[in-house]
Every structure is written in C-alpha cells, then in structure tokens.
C-alpha cells in the first residue's frame with residue numbers, strides 16, 4: 617500500500633534526524649571537553665615554565681618576561697594581603713577597645729561587667745586576654 621510506504625519513509629526520516637541530533641550534541645560536548653583539556657594543559661605548561669624560571673633555569677626571553685609579570689603580580693598580591701591583615705587587626709583592636717570601655721562594638725549597647733555576650737544584641741564581645 618502506497619500510503620504505508622510513505623508513513624514508514626517518514627518515520628525512518630524522523631528517526632534519522634533524531635539520531636543525527638544526538639550525534640551532533642555528542643560531538644559538540646566532546647569538542648568542549650577537549651578544549652577544556654587543552655586549557656588545563658596550557659596551564660600546566662605555564663606552571664612548568666614558571667617553576668623553571670624560579671629554579672633559575674634559562675628560558676626564552678618572551679617566557680622570562682611573562683614569568684616576571686607573574687612575579688610582579690605575586691608581590692602585589694602579597695602586599696595587598698599584608699594590608700588586609702593590618703586592616704583586620706585594626707578593626708579587631710577597635711572592637712576590643714570599645715568592649716573594654718563597656719560598650720558593644722556591634723550595637724553600641726552598654727555591656728554588663730565581665731559578660732562575654734552583649735545583653736542587647738547577644739553577640740560575643742571580646743575583651744583583653746580572650
């Protein structure tokens with residue numbers, strides 16, 4: 617019957633199209649995964665180069681230049697981290713001074729002598745030696 621042949625043909629075509637779409641998605645996923653792999657390997661190359669630079673090995677001038685840039689960033693990061701530690705220390709010190717003066721450093725409420733927690737906001741307050 618001619619109509620049945622047509623229906624079968626159509627079903628076959630739909631099936632082929634669906635398989636093609638699955639295959640298409642698989643290939644795209646594989647490409648993405650391999651590109652990620654390449655990026656990871658590039659990072660390994662960079663780490664290996666930087667390791668050699670730190671060990672004092674002679675490198676291509678272009679690579680040495682890039683390694684120097686990394687070192688400058690590392691120094692800059694270390695300096696910023698030092699500033700952060702100092703700021704945190706200053707903040708902690710100010711909170712402690714306020715608590716020692718009898719006031720909660722968080723809400724400003726009056727503290728009860730020797731109480732470890734603020735009676736108003738309930739937060740722990742640190743005093744000398746804690």
Ligand SMILES: [Zn+2]
Pocket residue numbers: 720721722723724725734735736737738739
């Ligand atoms: Zn409080």
